[in-house]
Amino acid sequence: MTLGPYDFVQPERASLPPCRLAKRRHMSSNIHAGTEQMAAQLEARQTIRQRWKHDAGDLLIAHELAFSALSSMIDRFSGRKFAHQPKAIEGRLSLLAQFVQGVEICETAISEGLSSQAAALLKQELETLAAVDEFTLNTRRDGVTPNIKNGPLSGFGPLYGELNNIAHPSRHDVVRQLATIETGSICAPTTIPQYNAELIRLFYGYHVYFIVEMTKRAAAVFRHLFNEELSDDEAHWASRALAILLEEKVINFHPEVPPISWTPEHLCSRSPQWPESTHRTRRSSGGK
Numbered sequence: 001m002t003l004g005p006y007d008f009v010q011p012e013r014a015s016l017p018p019c020r021l022a023k024r025r026h027m028s029s030n031i032h033a034g035t036e037q038m039a040a041q042l043e044a045r046q047t048i049r050q051r052w053k054h055d056a057g058d059l060l061i062a063h064e065l066a067f068s069a070l071s072s073m074i075d076r077f078s079g080r081k082f083a084h085q086p087k088a089i090e091g092r093l094s095l096l097a098q099f100v101q102g103v104e105i106c107e108t109a110i111s112e113g114l115s116s117q118a119a120a121l122l123k124q125e126l127e128t129l130a131a132v133d134e135f136t137l138n139t140r141r142d143g144v145t146p147n148i149k150n151g152p153l154s155g156f157g158p159l160y161g162e163l164n165n166i167a168h169p170s171r172h173d174v175v176r177q178l179a180t181i182e183t184g185s186i187c188a189p190t191t192i193p194q195y196n197a198e199l200i201r202l203f204y205g206y207h208v209y210f211i212v213e214m215t216k217r218a219a220a221v222f223r224h225l226f227n228e229e230l231s232d233d234e235a236h237w238a239s240r241a242l243a244i245l246l247e248e249k250v251i252n253f254h255p256e257v258p259p260i261s262w263t264p265e266h267l268c269s270r271s272p273q274w275p276e277s278t279h280r281t282r283r284s285s286g287g288k
Helices: 006-013 018-030 033-055 059-077 087-101 101-112 115-136 156-169 173-177 197-226 231-245 264-269 281-283
Strands: 180-183 188-191
Touching: 018 059, 033 101, 033 197, 059 115, 059 197, 059 231, 059 264, 087 115, 101 115, 115 156, 115 173, 115 197, 156 197, 173 180, 173 197, 197 231
Parallel strands: none
Antiparallel strands: 180 188
């Protein structure tokens, strides 16, 4: 007879008192509950990702273009030596690295319906951009949360507040909308992520735009270090990513900036106007 990997514990079980033996059996019957719960969540997340791929239009391409622009620039300058730099430059480089490390997990959280987790990651991306700006302006204070409202990203203040409402369990109405399933007469909390096309679309647009914003800031650092600009391809990819956000009606630029005239300089000087619905937590969080 071939023994299984746990057959060696059988004699020990046989010698246990009846109450302890019953407890062991109860534990054995439920020991896989956590694994099964995670498997169910992963299956639902993959289903949500497939639905999002179908509904995303060109936003997936926008993400690839934006992240390729940023990654290509980093690769070009990776390994080059440069003189010791002041804290402002070192801080910006560290924040750039941290931002890039989080791109994949943020994209995953958004695309697979983990809305509150995605909001927290988007909030972190926005804070990282603000921290880079504070280093640039020499206003960064160690140990203090970056101030979104008093810098180049001040227009994102309302968005920052909405992300905070979704990320933190401080508002029951938001938590309820994100963790409730409605099927026929049933309305109850669920541990399985739900597909909310509107919220995923808006979050994905934020994510792509934040990548382009970090590309601008990274370009400024490398310009300082090496006196070099974005390559033609990198500038084109970043501009094209923004064009897709416009075409998909995820953002709106001020009318005085014609899309046909976009250049890296425009990328560095213009702020988008997000659709009005992005500042309405109830509407953007309550899809079926």
